[in-house]
Amino acid sequence: DQQVKQNSPSLSVQEGRISILNCDYTNSMFDYFLWYKKYPAEGPTFLISISSIKDKNEDGRFTVFLNKSAKHLSLHIVPSQPGDSAVYFCAASWGGQGAQKLVFGQGTRLTINP
Amino acid sequence: GAVVSQHPSRVICKSGTSVKIECRSLDFQATTMFWYRQFPKQSLMLMATSNEGSKATYEQGVEKDKFLINHASLTLSTLTVTSAHPEDSSFYICSARAQGGDYGYTFGSGTRLTVV
Numbered sequence: 001d002q003q004v005k006q007n008s009p010s011l012s013v014q015e016g017r018i019s020i021l022n023c024d025y026t027n028s029m030f031d032y033f034l035w036y037k038k039y040p041a042e043g044p045t046f047l048i049s050i051s052s053i054k055d056k057n058e059d060g061r062f063t064v065f066l067n068k069s070a071k072h073l074s075l076h077i078v079p080s081q082p083g084d085s086a087v088y089f090c091a092a093s094w095g096g097q098g099a100q101k102l103v104f105g106q107g108t109r110l111t112i113n114p
Numbered sequence: 115g116a117v118v119s120q121h122p123s124r125v126i127c128k129s130g131t132s133v134k135i136e137c138r139s140l141d142f143q144a145t146t147m148f149w150y151r152q153f154p155k156q157s158l159m160l161m162a163t164s165n166e167g168s169k170a171t172y173e174q175g176v177e178k179d180k181f182l183i184n185h186a187s188l189t190l191s192t193l194t195v196t197s198a199h200p201e202d203s204s205f206y207i208c209s210a211r212a213q214g215g216d217y218g219y220t221f222g223s224g225t226r227l228t229v230v
Contacts, residue, residue, distance in 0.1 A: 045221070106157045
């Protein structure tokens with residue numbers, strides 16, 4: 001049972017435009033969500049997180065939106081840059097920021113075209 | 115920021131042998147570390163939670179006798195793949211969480227294990 005789903009395995013975006021990566025979850029107990037960026041043969045790098053008490057969190061070019069009623073979150077990257085090309089994973093946990101276990105989505109490969 | 119070092123980055127071993135992977139938190143103490151496994155083009159699957167000074171907690175379906183975890187200090191956890199088989203070939207990643215700050219969970223760089 002895939003509790004965190006990223007239904008788009010890949011996404012291609014023009015440099016300078018907005019990249020929108022989507023993630024859906026099924027477990028209503030999840031209360032903390034994170035986005036990670038991963039290059040091949042490397043560990044994931046933390047990008048941004050959001051608590052379920054918020055609906056938006058912004059950090060520079062990255063913004064995460066959370067729609068609890070739809071059990072959906074998205075990561076917006078604007079403007080997109082070539083260095084953003086990577087695989088992006090969303091992850092979820094329960095128990096707040098002090099929680100331990102993360103459940104990952106399948107990942108979305110983002111390609112930024114010059 | 116919090117840094118997690120994982121070693122080795124790549125290892126090739128023969129079937130039947132054992133391989134040890136180390137995960138170190140370099141600038142923080144981690145009472146809990148996590149071991150993940152990633153198959154090609156798939157998600158990261160949590161294998162076990164490593165607890166300093168006590169037994170690891172394994173996820174359902176993960177053989178604890180095959181994947182031995184030792185968390186002897188606040189900065190080091192090791193994963194030993196025992197009697198490795200080709201189907202154990204995978205990308206193994208550890209992570210830890212630094213207390214305070216919004217770093218999320220910091221991951222090591224991963225270990226590519228190939229069993230021949």
